[in-house]
Amino acid sequence: MTTRPALLDLGHDVGDPRRDWVLSAEGNISSRSDERHMIIKASGCSMQSMTDDDLLVVDRLAILGLLDMRAVTDETIAQAYRDAVAPTGAATRMPSVEAILHAVIYAESDASVIAHTHPTAVNALLCSTAAHLIVEGALFPDQIVVLGRRQLLIPYTDPGVPLAAAVRGALRDFIGAHGTRPRAVYLANHGLFALADSTDDAVRITAMAVKAAQILLGALAAGGPVFLSDEHADRIEGRPDEHYRRDRLADDSGRN
């Protein structure tokens, strides 16, 4: 279980401007806290400077109900978000506008921690005609070790309930086809969701997605990417020594 201090550390880490993953109030983080709740960043605060007061406990099952309503208005959504936040004694804060997307990911997958960022290198690709190449294949072995064999790309969708509905459908298809969750979900013209097992894992996934994007941008500039063959990529994913490396990386995650 991820503690509030660990989640706060994650916010400060991914919000560090030197990483170039988010600016000001961009992005958000959350963790699964029990079978019904998640802890998520409040709307409008910066991850770099957030404090414990900016972490809200949200009833994620309650806001998922928005997906089953017809013609949801902005006011209905705002009221559902207000009702889903556990009272803190302080003035009522609103969770991130993408709280429903976090709730969908926890409902559909076994992720325990989510980090959503807008890294410049990733968005350079996601805002280009080459966006589809980000999930076309693997370019180098460590990309597979950290991000897995396949990732998910969602076409641009209106943020909030429509985007959450699109991701829900795509996650069901992905997990149905591959038997495992994607560790990186890319949103075209928007950003990256890291679907992680721990706070350290969320940083590792985000950093590797950024590195893969930088390499792909460089490969495009150098004449075009050469993806690993299916045979080689499957071999990396199935190799016992690569599983060992992945497990060692997970064991090194001391913060959770």
Ligand SMILES: [Zn+2]
């Ligand atoms: Zn975003």
